[in-house]
Amino acid sequence: MLESVDIGVIGGTGLYSMPGIEHRRTLRAETPWGNPSGDIVIGSLHGKRVAFLPRHGPGHRLSPTEVPYRANIYALKTLGVRFIISVNACGSLQDDFLPGDIVIPDQLVDQTRRRPAATFFDRDLVAHISVADPFCETLRGILTKSTESAGARVHARGTFLIIEGPRFSTRAESHIFRQWGCSIIGMTACPEAFLAREAEIAYASLAHITDFDVWKDELVTAEKVMAVMQESLQVIQSGISAAVAQIGPKTSSLAHSALDDAIFVERDQVPAEMLSKLGPVVARRFS
Secondary structure (H helix, E strand, O other): OOOOOOEEEEEOHHHHHOOOOEEEEEEOOOEOOEOOOOOEEEEEEOOEEEEEEEOOOOOOOOOOOOOOHHHHHHHHHHOOOOEEEEEEEEEEOOOOOOOOOEEOOOEEEEEOOOOOOOOOOOOOOOOOOOOOOOOOHHHHHHHHHHHHHOOOOEEOOOEEEEEOOOOOOOHHHHHHHHHOOOOEEEOOOOOHHHHHHHOOOEEEEEEEEEEEOHHHOOOOOHHHHHHHHHHHHHHHHHHHHHHHHHOOOOOOOHHHHOOOOOOOOOHHHOOHHHHHHHHHHOOOOOO
8 A cells, every 4th residue: 555645846866865854765656657757755854754756767868758747746646645846947038037046936838749648638538627827826935935944046936938848949939938028948847737736736846047048148058957956956955845844734725626627527427447547636526
């Protein structure tokens, strides 16, 4: 039997080596949508069980398009996860969003095109989920305070543009994204945020700026990005630790009832095979 875990963290493999984590164990999960990106590491932090999932797999081997987003979110839902802290590297699209800053975005613009796993409800059961506000306000507030307490320069709002990847933007694209009013640019928060909402999991991004995008006439390279990521690791770990300390059993989110107004069909009209496949995603709605 899987143990119950309330908080999930999706990001790099270095996150579950942060100070203070005890009683680690590794879980290899299976889902109807295949295996997650990698083994899930479950550990105790501030007396709470936290599940850490490496988004790109061990050794960063999965491109943004290849990440098994449905399997990742489903696996965390199966564990009982109610809150997901997503750690995302990003580029800046604005002068006042500086490399090394932390952004807790409140909006998303999805420019991905080739990702097949964008919804759990792709056949036999339709859910028209609301993502007007794609990030959980409760969790965003917690992350803002926790990263500020860790000593980071934090932007409490921002619009997060998600591109297909794995390539970086052309200069022309970068200038267009700036004209749209976007704040930061990355590759992985979509469809992750939308799947989390479908699974009624509160989701927020801790986005750390690694570079200015090429609009500023600076070439973006993987080497530069990785260097800034390593410099930011300690403050990210401290921010996550402080956030975990603030999330309790009574912490609630509107995301936890997201399916209430999204599914119009009655249970007896849904094929039993689909109800079984979706399992914990729809268990509350069709209990």
